[in-house]
Amino acid sequence: MINGDTEQFLDTGWLSEAEIYYKGHIYWCEGGGNKKEGFIFFIKKWAAENINNMYYKNILSSDGDLTDYDESFHLEAKSEEELRQKFLKSPVFDGKTFWEVEKELCWLEPLGNLKI
Amino acid sequence: MSSRGTFARNGHATTDEYVTVETLESGAKVLEGKNHKHSLPDYSHSPNAVYIKKNPDGTFREIRIYGKDGYPIIEIGYHPESFLNKSNKKDLIWHYILFGPNFDRGLHPSLIDNNIKVKYAKYLKEAGYDQW
Numbered sequence: 001m002i003n004g005d006t007e008q009f010l011d012t013g014w015l016s017e018a019e020i021y022y023k024g025h026i027y028w029c030e031g032g033g034n035k036k037e038g039f040i041f042f043i044k045k046w047a048a049e050n051i052n053n054m055y056y057k058n059i060l061s062s063d064g065d066l067t068d069y070d071e072s073f074h075l076e077a078k079s080e081e082e083l084r085q086k087f088l089k090s091p092v093f094d095g096k097t098f099w100e101v102e103k104e105l106c107w108l109e110p111l112g113n114l115k116i
Numbered sequence: 117m118s119s120r121g122t123f124a125r126n127g128h129a130t131t132d133e134y135v136t137v138e139t140l141e142s143g144a145k146v147l148e149g150k151n152h153k154h155s156l157p158d159y160s161h162s163p164n165a166v167y168i169k170k171n172p173d174g175t176f177r178e179i180r181i182y183g184k185d186g187y188p189i190i191e192i193g194y195h196p197e198s199f200l201n202k203s204n205k206k207d208l209i210w211h212y213i214l215f216g217p218n219f220d221r222g223l224h225p226s227l228i229d230n231n232i233k234v235k236y237a238k239y240l241k242e243a244g245y246d247q248w
Contacts, residue, residue: 003152004152004154005151005152005153008153008155011158012155012158012219013154013155015221016155016221017155017193017195018154018155019154031221032213032220032221032222032223032224033220033221033223034216034220034223035220037223040223044198044205046205054172055172058206060206064206065205065206066205066206069205071198107152107154109154109171109172110171110172111172111173112171112172112173112175113173113175114171114172114173114174
């Protein structure tokens with residue numbers, strides 16, 4: 001993983017609103033849960049530009065909306081470990097799994113109004 | 117495979133891996149991660165700590181409040197949240213999420229309510245919250 005620690009990502013980062021860039025898109029990773037209610041994980045994905053492997057800039061439509069937006073990826077499991085394994089087996093990154101593209105994934109922050 | 121919180125218990129993803137860039141009047145500390153750390157610490161060595169993460173442009177992103185045992189209690193954020201704002205995917209929205217035992221993060225975020233406003237008013241004011 002570029003600009004991020006893979007082990008930390010898979011420990012708590014993946015559930016804590018991590019913004020992962022892969023081939024023209026940001027993958028907003030978030031989840032949560034508990035033993036009583038179960039656990040969920042979802043990804044919100046949209047088009048973005050990678051800035052120096054540190055930041056990302058959203059690619060907006062003429063109306064100012066996010067483009068290529070997709071929030072259909074959603075997982076549920078009874079335990080966090082079961083959830084993690086489901087995620088790792090899912091071809092979420094353009095048909096590839098996390099470990100198949102791990103070296104290309106880049107953990108970024110939003111550029112916002114930062115001037116670089 | 118590490119389980120959730122393994123890093124925190126081993127002292128990796130804790131405040132050891134962050135620098136304090138600012139301490140606010142309330143006592144809340146603005147942290148920046150070292151070595152590509154992005155999230156706020158999973159666990160705080162200091163009891164009742166309050167840590168803030170800002171966006172790269174200096175605007176407020178989130179605050180995390182920890183208990184006397186160092187475990188996170190609540191995170192208040194100001195960023196897009198489609199669970200709460202389904203018609204708009206990119207506008208910022210104030211919300212919070214609670215933590216349970218063992219670093220369990222809540223299932224869904226909630227909008228800031230009066231209870232949260234009262235309990236964390238001083239931090240919200242410093243963060244720029246303006247929906248009193």
